[in-house]
Amino acid sequence: MGVRLLVLVVLSVALMVVDARFALLKPVRSQMSLVLMQTYWITDLPQRLYQGVASQFGSRTELVAENEKLKTENLLLQGRMQKLAALTEQNVRLRELLNSSALVNEKVEVAELIGMDPNPFTHRIIINKGERDGVVLGQPVLDARGLMGQVVELMPYTSRVLLLTDTTHSIPVQVNRNGLRAIASGTGNPERLELRHVADTADIKEGDLLVSSGLGQRFPAGYPVATVKEVIHDSGQPFAIVRAVPTAALNRSRYLLLVFSDNRTPEERANDAAQAQEAEDKKNGTAPIIPATVPKPQSTTPVVPAATPAATAPVATPVKPAAHSAHPVKPTAAKPPATTPATTTPAAKPPAAAPATTRQREE
Numbered sequence: 001m002g003v004r005l006l007v008l009v010v011l012s013v014a015l016m017v018v019d020a021r022f023a024l025l026k027p028v029r030s031q032m033s034l035v036l037m038q039t040y041w042i043t044d045l046p047q048r049l050y051q052g053v054a055s056q057f058g059s060r061t062e063l064v065a066e067n068e069k070l071k072t073e074n075l076l077l078q079g080r081m082q083k084l085a086a087l088t089e090q091n092v093r094l095r096e097l098l099n100s101s102a103l104v105n106e107k108v109e110v111a112e113l114i115g116m117d118p119n120p121f122t123h124r125i126i127i128n129k130g131e132r133d134g135v136v137l138g139q140p141v142l143d144a145r146g147l148m149g150q151v152v153e154l155m156p157y158t159s160r161v162l163l164l165t166d167t168t169h170s171i172p173v174q175v176n177r178n179g180l181r182a183i184a185s186g187t188g189n190p191e192r193l194e195l196r197h198v199a200d201t202a203d204i205k206e207g208d209l210l211v212s213s214g215l216g217q218r219f220p221a222g223y224p225v226a227t228v229k230e231v232i233h234d235s236g237q238p239f240a241i242v243r244a245v246p247t248a249a250l251n252r253s254r255y256l257l258l259v260f261s262d263n264r265t266p267e268e269r270a271n272d273a274a275q276a277q278e279a280e281d282k283k284n285g286t287a288p289i290i291p292a293t294v295p296k297p298q299s300t301t302p303v304v305p306a307a308t309p310a311a312t313a314p315v316a317t318p319v320k321p322a323a324h325s326a327h328p329v330k331p332t333a334a335k336p337p338a339t340t341p342a343t344t345t346p347a348a349k350p351p352a353a354a355p356a357t358t359r360q361r362e363e
Contacts, residue, residue, distance in 0.1 A: 093255055096144035107260040109133070111141075113253070114158070121188065123163040123250070125149075129258060130157040132274060138218050140259045146224035146247030147171070147212060148256060156277070163250055164225065165190050172216045173225050176209040182242070184210060184225060190250050193226045195242035200233055202240065210244055220259065224248075 019025045097110060115126035129135050131154045139151040141161050149169065153160035162169055165186040173184045173195075180202055182195045198204060208228040214221030226244035233240050 093144070093253075097255055097257060099144070108257045109260065111159075111256045111258050113256060117160075121167070123149075123166040123169075123186065123188070123190065124152075125161050125163065127159050127161060127256060127258075128157070130155045130159050131277060132156050134260070134272065135159050135258060140219050140223070142223060142257050142259065143248045143253035143255070145249060145253075146226075147219060148246075148248045148250060148253065150218060151258075161256075163190075164193065164246055164248075165250060170196075171219060171225060172213045173210040174213040175204055175228075176211050178203055180204055181213055181215070182210075184244065191245060192229075193244045193246060195228075195244065196239075198240050198242050200235075200238060200240045204228060204231060204240075204242060206231055209247075 015025065019029070094110075109129065111127040111129040113125055114128045117124040117126075127141070135151055135154060137151055137154060141148045141150060147164060149161045149163040149166075151159045152162040163186070164171060164184070165188065167186050167188045170183050170185040172181065174181045182198050182204075184193045185196055187194050195204075195210075206228055209224060210226045210228065212219040212221055212223045212225055224247040226246045228242060229245045230243040231240060232242075
């Protein structure tokens with residue numbers, strides 16, 4: 001027994017050495033792995049059978065609950081994907097606004113469109129910036145492509161903007177190619193502007209870019225307004241018919257730019273607007289009015305009271321009797337005044353006394 005064990009040990013060591021040093025036993029090892037693989041499969045068969053039976057006879061309630069959970073997760077993921085797409089588009093629009101604001105010399109502030117006028121004959125929109133944010137009447141409004149309109153109505157936290165295409169709106173423009181000036185007026189069509197009083201011989205053609213000229217003192221010069229789409233020349237008419245398309249996306253822009261021509265910050269403009277609102281409230285009587293007392297300037301020259309008959313010193317006027325008078329006339333003296341002011345001027349001589357005495361002497 002001991003001899004057999006010793007032989008097996010020696011044989012095993014010899015096989016290990018041969019397998020490590022030479023490739024002679026590689027086919028044998030491959031065949032043995034096949035046999036062992038079958039052994040592994042047989043030993044693992046009970047576990048796999050149990051898992052298969054458990055999956056086949058699982059509870060229906062658990063399957064339904066898992067199905068509902070998966071549906072809910074799928075719906076949430078789809079909603080997040082839609083929100084992500086909307087955020088991506090919003091990011092693109094904001095980047096366009098930032099790129100356009102870099103080209104503007106004046107200070108700008110981003111506003112958002114929150115409403116539209118339901119009247120089809122009026123092209124007006126409402127933005128979320130108002131008087132408390134420093135917005136003023138007539139302030140230009142533009143988007144990433146060009147001018148959109150101007151502020152025509154102010155509220156504390158919102159404003160109403162009149163678009164370029166409204167029939168009551170006009171803006172002075174010039175052709176960017178040659179500087180030709182004209183007036184662009186709204187037509188009521190959100191995709192069309194018309195140039196008024198353009199001479200039939202004017203140098204304007206399709207594709208010309210119209211920019212604001214700044215002559216109206218309302219819109220800054222150099223902002224894109226429209227692109228000429230059609231020019232109609234009629235020999236029987238003194239003016240040509242010029243139609244243009246606004247460069248701004250009037251029906252699609254949601255984020256706008258408010259242009260401030262001054263150098264104040266938005267906080268300073270808001271403070272100034274709040275002070276103006278407070279002054280308006282005081283003017284309308286909604287706030288207590290505290291009148292400002294301004295002291296009147298006092299004169300440094302002392303005031304001398306005018307001479308009055310009561311303040312003059314008594315003067316006796318002697319009167320000689322006339323030649324034809326039977327009784328002599330005694331001289332009369334003026335009565336002394338009851339009170340004399342502290343400060344008096346030298347007594348003025350009565351101008352009528354001297355002529356009367358002269359006349360009596362002549363008689």
